[in-house]
Amino acid sequence: MPDAGAGQAATRDFGVYLHVPFCRVRCGYCDFNTYAPGEVDGATPEGYVGAALAEMAQARTAMAGDNRPARTVFFGGGTPTMLDASALARLLDGVRQTWGLAPDAEVTTEANPDSVTAESLAELAAAGFTRVSFGMQSAVPHVLETLDRTHNPQNVALAVGWAREAGLAVSVDLIYGTPGESLDDWKASLAAAIALEPDHVSAYSLVIEPGTRMGLQLRRGMISPTNPDVQAEMYEVADEAFAAAGLSWYEVSNWSRTPTQRCRHNVAYWTGQDWWAVGPGAHSYLGPRIGAAGEPLPARRWWNVKHPLAYAARLAGGQSPEDSGEELDAEAVAFERVMLGVRLADGLPVTEVPPHRRDRVAGLIAQGLVEGKAAIGPHARVLLTRRGRLLADAVIRELT
Numbered sequence: 001m002p003d004a005g006a007g008q009a010a011t012r013d014f015g016v017y018l019h020v021p022f023c024r025v026r027c028g029y030c031d032f033n034t035y036a037p038g039e040v041d042g043a044t045p046e047g048y049v050g051a052a053l054a055e056m057a058q059a060r061t062a063m064a065g066d067n068r069p070a071r072t073v074f075f076g077g078g079t080p081t082m083l084d085a086s087a088l089a090r091l092l093d094g095v096r097q098t099w100g101l102a103p104d105a106e107v108t109t110e111a112n113p114d115s116v117t118a119e120s121l122a123e124l125a126a127a128g129f130t131r132v133s134f135g136m137q138s139a140v141p142h143v144l145e146t147l148d149r150t151h152n153p154q155n156v157a158l159a160v161g162w163a164r165e166a167g168l169a170v171s172v173d174l175i176y177g178t179p180g181e182s183l184d185d186w187k188a189s190l191a192a193a194i195a196l197e198p199d200h201v202s203a204y205s206l207v208i209e210p211g212t213r214m215g216l217q218l219r220r221g222m223i224s225p226t227n228p229d230v231q232a233e234m235y236e237v238a239d240e241a242f243a244a245a246g247l248s249w250y251e252v253s254n255w256s257r258t259p260t261q262r263c264r265h266n267v268a269y270w271t272g273q274d275w276w277a278v279g280p281g282a283h284s285y286l287g288p289r290i291g292a293a294g295e296p297l298p299a300r301r302w303w304n305v306k307h308p309l310a311y312a313a314r315l316a317g318g319q320s321p322e323d324s325g326e327e328l329d330a331e332a333v334a335f336e337r338v339m340l341g342v343r344l345a346d347g348l349p350v351t352e353v354p355p356h357r358r359d360r361v362a363g364l365i366a367q368g369l370v371e372g373k374a375a376i377g378p379h380a381r382v383l384l385t386r387r388g389r390l391l392a393d394a395v396i397r398e399l400t
């Protein structure tokens, strides 16, 4: 178990991530640490719950003296709703017992639209979940098929309706730039997503990693990648459609109806708060803090063994599931702050840009990538224009 340190980092929030590494079917584009039945002998959702609770017990010991309750909890995957609602509720109880939950805690689960029922969502809400994020991806059948999705557009509408009835806030994930997806297809998906009146939307440009099934199809010439100019246009069309529907961007790939409906858990990642990540392959982060004996401890990130069987075996043997970790010096922390902060609609305070890079801001304004007005005055910030959002990586390279 990492030397998490007993000292409390009072200025940072604390959150908990739980990685549930199971899916009914692995989508050809997906590179996440997740396993479909048959891909991993002997690792079961039931076994996972016991192992995750055992990791929480270890975390309590490692964080003794740090009494911050979780302000956010995020069940991600994989498909967390491959677990029964009662199993998810037991895990959330584990979080309550280990760290406590802040009274206004945000508790999210990701879900595939065809992995929930009205009853399971009501059970999750009763257990303390506040939010559900559905992997909608598209509303166009041939796009869903290319993405290997098991759901259809009707599943999404039903699931969103049930979530609302249960009193849960609703987010939907969309993917654009799928091979064969036209601009009109994408507009149809945007219209369908907006018609669901979600509180929050994430829209990701499809990334085709070499190690995935889709990566193989690409190498074999079975599919063609979407032209980057078309993908850029898809982003612009999305941002316009969301804005017209009352959804404002707050991170390059995320929009919400009101600031209170932003995903607080993800905002915590992007603003350098602390989190413990439970589960196979999950990455935790605790910023600089004071140890039990009053000694300063550097920021630390660590990650668990990736395979669910190795993870469960470690915990069954009373060992830490940590695979490896790294300490981050002040420079590395500052670098990450720029990398993540620039992508936010709140902007990055110019004072957080490394001093030797601050002279680059004027050039970025001249190129139309950064808002000129926001970059002056006592609260000067680097705030991306829409064009800047499309070229966020290039802006980050200039500033780091």
Ligand SMILES: C[S@@+](CC[C@H](N)C(=O)[O-])C[C@H]1O[C@@H](n2cnc3c(N)ncnc32)[C@H](O)[C@@H]1O
Binding pocket: 029, 030, 031, 032, 076, 077, 078, 079, 110, 111, 112, 113, 134, 135, 136, 137, 173, 174, 175, 204, 205, 206, 207, 208, 209
């Ligand atoms: C863990 S999944 C969400 C929950 C659920 N497993 C599902 O797919 O419905 C997180 C999201 O990441 C996005 N995603 C996954 N792989 C991606 C890729 N290669 N390119 C772009 N977005 C991706 C999808 O929008 C997906 O909904």
Ligand code: SF4
Binding pocket: 022, 023, 025, 026, 027, 030, 031, 032, 034, 077, 078, 079, 112, 135
């Ligand atoms: S996109 Fe979601 S459902 Fe598909 S394999 Fe990845 S985690 Fe599983």
